[in-house]
Amino acid sequence: MATHTETVGVIGAGTMGAGIALVCARNGHQVKLLDTNQAVLDKALAYLQATLSRDVEKGKITEEKKTETLALVDRISDMELLADCDIVIEAVPERLDLKKNIFSGLARICRSDALLLSNTSSISITEIAGGLPHPERILGFHFFNPAPVMPLVEVIRGTKSSEENVQRAYRFAEELGKVPVLVTDSPGFIVNRIARPYYNEALRILGDNLADVEKIDRIMKKAGGFKMGPFELQDMIGIDINFATTQSVYTDFFHEGRFKPSRIQQRMVQAGSLGRKTGEGFYDYDK
Numbered sequence: 106m107a108t109h110t111e112t113v114g115v116i117g118a119g120t121m122g123a124g125i126a127l128v129c130a131r132n133g134h135q136v137k138l139l140d141t142n143q144a145v146l147d148k149a150l151a152y153l154q155a156t157l158s159r160d161v162e163k164g165k166i167t168e169e170k171k172t173e174t175l176a177l178v179d180r181i182s183d184m185e186l187l188a189d190c191d192i193v194i195e196a197v198p199e200r201l202d203l204k205k206n207i208f209s210g211l212a213r214i215c216r217s218d219a220l221l222l223s224n225t226s227s228i229s230i231t232e233i234a235g236g237l238p239h240p241e242r243i244l245g246f247h248f249f250n251p252a253p254v255m256p257l258v259e260v261i262r263g264t265k266s267s268e269e270n271v272q273r274a275y276r277f278a279e280e281l282g283k284v285p286v287l288v289t290d291s292p293g294f295i296v297n298r299i300a301r302p303y304y305n306e307a308l309r310i311l312g313d314n315l316a317d318v319e320k321i322d323r324i325m326k327k328a329g330g331f332k333m334g335p336f337e338l339q340d341m342i343g344i345d346i347n348f349a350t351t352q353s354v355y356t357d358f359f360h361e362g363r364f365k366p367s368r369i370q371q372r373m374v375q376a377g378s379l380g381r382k383t384g385e386g387f388y389d390y391d392k
């Protein structure tokens with residue numbers, strides 16, 4: 106539990122935002138969870154309720170604690186309401202134009218000492234902050250999926266992020282019970298740079314008809330010791346997010362062939378088969 110409470114804005118209540126909101130509320134922070142899509146906000150609330158109810162059933166928390174934690178999360182749809190936030194964590198889709206737009210709004214709305222963090226998987230923090238007032242307060246803060254479970258947070262220092270704010274973000278991650286690592290801004294940071302070949306080679310093997318999805322996943326789990334196969338992971342992450350991340354890393358590495366995105370993923374995104382969140386991806390799920 107945090108020693109002092111912050112008011113934390115979370116922008117985007119999808120796969121990552123809902124989990125990040127839960128992590129913050131569990132640690133006693135006041136959360137304003139913003140999404141432009143009301144259905145997503147409703148789904149996020151159902152997720153928070155279900156997860157906390159499971160905590161009660163398992164005896165991890167009391168019913169009162171569950172009620173208290175839920176009461177810490179306000180769902181909002183107006184960005185202006187983030188004006189009193191100490192910290193804002195952006196978790197909207199992996200698109201530079203969208204993120205630049207959000208951060209330019211935040212730069213206008215928020216106090217100049219508010220910490221403005223992006224959960225981007227790969228986009229340059231320096232570019233997100235470029236041209237905005239007080240770029241020293243803009244940093245990457247990259248959770249892993251599922252955010253309440255995975256311990257790692259990459260704290261990414263943009264060219265103009267200040268040392269003071271890097272330390273503040275690092276401490277905040279620790280207070281959330283996470284294991285932060287400091288990373289200098291570079292394409293895909295550390296984890297997603299390493300992860301690209303895992304997905305890309307699996308997709309190439311599939312495209313070359315050397316093995317099917319189930320077989321590749323089974324080999325990597327049973328013999329390779331991975332917790333999830335590359336296709337199960339893509340379905341969990343969201344194929345749109347995974348594809349956008351590969352595209353961003355490929356572009357930022359000036360089109361080095363080793364990072365080239367896959368046509369298979371591109372077609373799935375075009376067809377709206379995005380993995381678990383749409384009920385179908387490499388596998389089928391109950392909607």
Ligand SMILES: NC(=O)c1ccc[n+]([C@@H]2O[C@H](COP(=O)([O-])OP(=O)(O)OC[C@H]3O[C@@H](n4cnc5c(N)ncnc54)[C@H](O)[C@@H]3O)[C@@H](O)[C@H]2O)c1
Nearest residue numbers: 117119120121140141142145196197198199225226250342
């Ligand atoms: N999915 C993962 O495994 C994963 C892991 C780590 C980091 N990330 C990163 O986190 C970010 C979010 O990914 P996600 O998987 O949660 O995406 P998602 O598609 O599940 O959710 C994004 C949400 O943002 C909302 N949104 C879009 N524009 C908005 C706006 N202007 N204002 C408010 N809300 C808006 C959408 O309605 C949607 O609910 C991306 O940058 C992604 O790269 C994702």
